[in-house]
Amino acid sequence: MLYNLIIEIKFMLKKLIAPLQKIILQKKYCPACTRSLTRAKIMAENDVEKLVACKCKRIFVHDLETDTFHRALLSDIRRIK
Numbered sequence: 001m002l003y004n005l006i007i008e009i010k011f012m013l014k015k016l017i018a019p020l021q022k023i024i025l026q027k028k029y030c031p032a033c034t035r036s037l038t039r040a041k042i043m044a045e046n047d048v049e050k051l052v053a054c055k056c057k058r059i060f061v062h063d064l065e066t067d068t069f070h071r072a073l074l075s076d077i078r079r080i081k
């Protein structure tokens with residue numbers, strides 16, 4: 001019973017935090033540590049995308065066409081490298 005409640009609270013928190021993280025990313029900050037992603041280390045790049053690593057070790061993709069950031073998926077890392 002208590003366990004179910006904890007799962008439910010975690011789920012609710014995730015739902016609340018997701019849009020907030022999206023806004024933080026739109027402002028070009030790392031949602032985990034709030035460092036500026038415009039100064040993050042560039043790991044790899046091609047004509048349309050940059051793979052950047054934040055100091056907190058999270059990896060993001062900088063889409064140069066739309067000038068937006070999103071969390072890098074394994075497929076992104078494989079594609080850009």
Ligand SMILES: [Zn+2]
Nearest residue numbers: 030033054056
């Ligand atoms: Zn970070």
